[in-house]
Amino acid sequence: MDYLSMIFFKIVAPILILLVIGAVLQRKFQFNLKALSHLITYCFMPAAVFINIYETSVELSVIGQITAFIVLFIGSQMLLSQLLVKLMKLDKKEGAVFKNSVVLINSGNYGIPVAQMIFATQPIGVAIQVILVIFQNMTTYTYGLYNLISSTKSGLAIVRDFLKMPIVHALILGALLNFLNVPIPETFSIPIQHIANGFVAVALITLGAQLSTIEMRTMFNKMIFVSCFTRLIIGPAAALLIIFAIGLDGVVAQSLFIASAFPTSRNSSSLALEYDIESATAAQTVLFSTIISCLTVTVVIYISNILFV
Numbered sequence: 001m002d003y004l005s006m007i008f009f010k011i012v013a014p015i016l017i018l019l020v021i022g023a024v025l026q027r028k029f030q031f032n033l034k035a036l037s038h039l040i041t042y043c044f045m046p047a048a049v050f051i052n053i054y055e056t057s058v059e060l061s062v063i064g065q066i067t068a069f070i071v072l073f074i075g076s077q078m079l080l081s082q083l084l085v086k087l088m089k090l091d092k093k094e095g096a097v098f099k100n101s102v103v104l105i106n107s108g109n110y111g112i113p114v115a116q117m118i119f120a121t122q123p124i125g126v127a128i129q130v131i132l133v134i135f136q137n138m139t140t141y142t143y144g145l146y147n148l149i150s151s152t153k154s155g156l157a158i159v160r161d162f163l164k165m166p167i168v169h170a171l172i173l174g175a176l177l178n179f180l181n182v183p184i185p186e187t188f189s190i191p192i193q194h195i196a197n198g199f200v201a202v203a204l205i206t207l208g209a210q211l212s213t214i215e216m217r218t219m220f221n222k223m224i225f226v227s228c229f230t231r232l233i234i235g236p237a238a239a240l241l242i243i244f245a246i247g248l249d250g251v252v253a254q255s256l257f258i259a260s261a262f263p264t265s266r267n268s269s270s271l272a273l274e275y276d277i278e279s280a281t282a283a284q285t286v287l288f289s290t291i292i293s294c295l296t297v298t299v300v301i302y303i304s305n306i307l308f309v
Contacts, residue, residue: 006117007301011110012294015204019287022208033213036206037273044202045270046170047195049137052130053174054184065248066128069256070135072242077103077235078143084226094223096147097268097278101227101285102235104144104265107136110290111262115255118301128255140267141167148275207269210283223281227264228289232296236261240307254308261300263289 025031081102085095105111111129119125145165177184184192239260243253264286272282 007114007298008294010117011114012290015110015290018201018204019208019211022205022210023212025205026209026212031209033206033210033273034276036202036209037270040199040203040206040270041274042166044195044199045267046166047192048199049141049167050170050174051192051196052137053134053171054178062124062128062252063131065246065252066131066256068246069239069242069248070132072246073239073256073260074103074135074139076238076242077230080230080234080238084230088223088226090223092150093277094281096150097272097282097285098223098227099147100144100268100271101264101282101289102230104140104268105132105136105231105235105259105262106265106286106290107132107259107262110293111259114258114262114297118258119251119255122251125251125255128252129259132256132259136265137171140265140271141165141171144268144271148271148277203266203270206273207266207283207286210269210273210279211287214280214284224285224288227285228292231264231289232261232293236296236300249308251308254304257304257308258297258300261293261297263293 026033078099081099084102085098088098090098107129111132112126115126115129145168236257239257243257248256266286269279269282269286273279
């Protein structure tokens, strides 16, 4: 019960409050959601990705285990989501949003706070979540972008649109400067940090504004239910099998298992809005999975304490 209240009041409730703020402001001022989407995609998101990758350093001894898990886990989710798209006979746009909702996980503003609470005395648990954020960012702006672009374009048009995305440039630049250990002058680092710090708030307020234009009854449809069940139930079950298969244990196993249960990434909704591809469904899935996750994540944390502590 303590975990349930902790996760709800410290993680889910703050997210919901920002969503409500966005919804109220949208009702009052009728923001241009497309303009807000551009602001997130071309300003806030690249800054957040750059800072996240540039400032992260992790022990090499742990990275191999984590990488093996992530490749197997994300690969399994990609294959499963593709199979479900065919079984449900979704069209290209619906299929793109569905696949992203299963594969892309909210490891950032959901996962890291959870890790900071659970692993307060074990820094490696938080460090693992930071690594997962990097891998999720890479997956989001490669696989996730490809899904959306390929639903409306093909061939060279996909490559051109992908390479034009500032998020891709930020990811590459951040990784390069990190690897070369290049210091950034404060003249540039301070404004970048300010923008990055505003990303979560602006993204969630925009998501709330987007949700305010949607009739809530449309949230209860088969595609969203299947997506959330796959993300929140099947995902952790698959992760547990992979953890046992590759012989992980201790804090590393516990942290990865818990991370596999996090809800759909808000970035899946931001990208869908930017490309105007089933953006309403994407936003509804993020909201629904975030609310339900306060129960499912609590159960996964409880199980992880039995299996790996």
